[in-house]
Amino acid sequence: MLEEVLKGYPLYSQDGKGKDAVCRAVFALGSVRWFILEGETEGDDTILFGIVVGLMEDEYGYISLNELSEVELDLTAQGLGKLQIRQQTNLQPIPLCKLNDQRLQRFLARFED
DSSP: OHHHHHTTOOTTTTTTOGGGSEEOEEEEETTEEEEEEEEEEETTEEEEEEEEESSSSOEEEEEEHHHHHHOEEEEGGGTOEEEEOEEOTTOOOEEGGGOOOHHHHHHHHTTOO
16 A cells, blocks of 8 residues: 555655655654655565654654564553554645644754745
8 A cells, every 4th residue: 555655756756845745654653753755665675765753853764664564662561552653544645844743844944944
């Protein structure tokens, strides 16, 4: 499914677009969100490029889909079980500047002229 979403958006296809870059997918785990802009298959993995917010540092970066799918937060001691990163479904492609996410917008504002 993600490969279809990223079709036509290989790595480096949105260089220089800044806040007008199109977000193709969003993954989340609690308050951590990965906004995916581009990606392409490399061997048995898909390398994604996007923005992560909600960790110690908000940043642009490359993400291995295999590694992302292996992340698991074990909260069984707190009665919550094991949490995994999930892709938000039914997201329509949208420019980053139009996403209603305050932390993302604060991150993007750091790059304004």
